[in-house]
Amino acid sequence: MPVDLEALYPRLIHLMLDTVFVVDANNQIVFVSDACEALLGYRAAELTATAITDYMHPDDLAITRASIGRVMNGQSHVDFRNRFIRKDGTVVHILWAALWSEQVNARIGVARDVTALRKAEEALHFLAHHDPLTGLTNRLLFTDRLSAALRVARRGTCSVALLFLDLNDFKGINDVHGHAAGDRVLCAIARRIEGCVRETDTVARIGGDEFVVLLTGIQSREAVSTKVQQILSIMDEPLDAEFHRVDMPSCSIGVACYPEDGEDADTLLSHADSDMYRIKRLRSAGGRNARGHA
Template sequence: MLDQIMQSTALATWTWDLRPDKLNINEHGLALLGHSPASLPTLDTTGWNALLHPTDRTLFEHAWARHLSGQRPQVECELRLQHRAGHWVTVLLLGQVVDRDADGIPLRATGVWLDVSALRQQQQAQALAELVIIHSHEAILITDPQRRIVRVNEAFCRLTGYASDEVLGQTPTILASGRHDAAFFAAMWQALQANGSWSGEIWNRRRDGSLMANWMMISTVRGSDGSVQAYVGMFHDITAHKRNEAELRRAALYDALTGVGNRVLLQDRLEQALARSERHGTFVAVAMLDLDGFKAINDTHGHATGDRLLVALAQRLRRAVREADTVVRLGGDEFVVLMVDLAQRADAVALVQRLLDAASRPIDDPVGPLQVSASIGVTYYPQAAPVDGNALLHQADEAMYTAKRAGRNRYAEWQPTAPAADPPATPTDNRAASASGGNAGANSQP
């Protein structure tokens, strides 16, 4: 009867007749191991030990012995049994002696086993995830579907300065830097809803109020029914990287000595200025500035003094023009000032006069007052004929030399020259003469 019950139940059951040493496992138990009654009809102690994982044999023997001796009311232990395919199945084995002889010697034991492989795998995965969270160098925060923080790790606390109990129950806005607008976060949540994840750079604020740049990845965790169970955010500090990027970008665009722009920045700003002029119908002025008397100071007091003068003068030039204008050092004592968004050409004249004044005022220096002046050449955009940025720089350079020839400490505007009329042809010379280039009217500093 017992054997019939064992075979008919939906549980994995076993019966062990101890005196003949015969272990019977029902079809459900055999199927759990990939077997059938034909492939594994009966077992004895040796066959049972062959099914057991080698490291679990001692565990079973001790549990079995304690029960048979009466120390435990039943045998209960977790074991790994080998599947016919070769992998291991984790089962919880439960059973007890159900029949003894007149002397109390066990004759038969019976019981069940439960497949707990999936449960153990889940527990192992959870334990592994817990270890990852604890030991990860990435800051991790987990929120519930309402975006309330339910878990942070130690790396989060180190990076943000917050203790875990200070943020639990809060929302991630506790880290808000104020540097991102509503559209930024709307796009983030749209990506999370559409793709289940978002990654990118974000500025956050530490507990002490300092800002940090982070690379952040956020994932949506969904249940089997598709509902949101949690949001997991992982991030690390990239502030130093951003600072290095900014320094490299500055080194590429700005003069190392004076801090004003260099040729690369000038080219970029000039292209933008000409395009904006075309769109809005405004004027652009390009002023080429060369210092008068700088070589004498360099020769007399040395290059260190000359460098200090250049630094001080570059800052003066920067203050003399508007925020939208660009001051560039081409090299040596030569500068370019790009003046943009002018309603008319005449608007540049006052700015150029301020540049002349800034250059000519004495500069206090440890070696004593230093004084130079400037010769400035100015040209404008747009012009009657098409012209690009390089042509404008060439025109301004021509006008600057005109200002130098006219006596220095003044500016000159580049003027286009009309082609000269052809001379009358003669029997001895019938070549056509032409003039090219430009002339400039020189203006001294008032």
């Protein structure tokens, strides 16, 4: 006995894990498969005869309307992403495949929940541009931001300064208290430095115990010196009791300003690095109580 495939189609559609939408030219939902409840939290009966745009994230309405226009003009769209607001108010990321059907005078779309994929992509992007221990910007992203800041500075609309910070005697913390304690100290230092700068500035960890700070919009070298002293002062404060008698390491800070100390990223970083080692030598010659910048 032959199988009546047409009779099976409705049941097959409702068996799909992805959600099938049929939407007319006025954006009214004509049909939606049962998977919509897992996707958006609404039962099919709640969505039918309502505007699909009512459930879209407002920030994605413009790009979604543009996509709808292309589909209605006969261009299938198989890789479009946007966000919808679920019944419980949470946001779901959706991947769409859609086409316009002249036969039913409506567009047919298949929606897949890619929220987990989106979160994984964001996590990978973060890891590619940030230090996994401290969460600070890494060398790659810092270099990009420094290059961008220098492009603006060359137009005469912004000044740039670099601070190169190296911890003194940090190895002793790892040797005496262990690397786990050392990692916790590095994270504490990262938060302290971040607390000293503006959101428009950038703090990066570029080595084991080396940090760099990109300052933009600096008005004078005196302002840079003030920022250095602020960081040194916060670094002078002891660690919290939870660190169990681990002493806060001192630091040496080298400075480079555009354009006096260099006009490109490599020259500025090299100058700040050299200045840091000059400070470190002065500290060694002057004893532990020497300040980290002169």
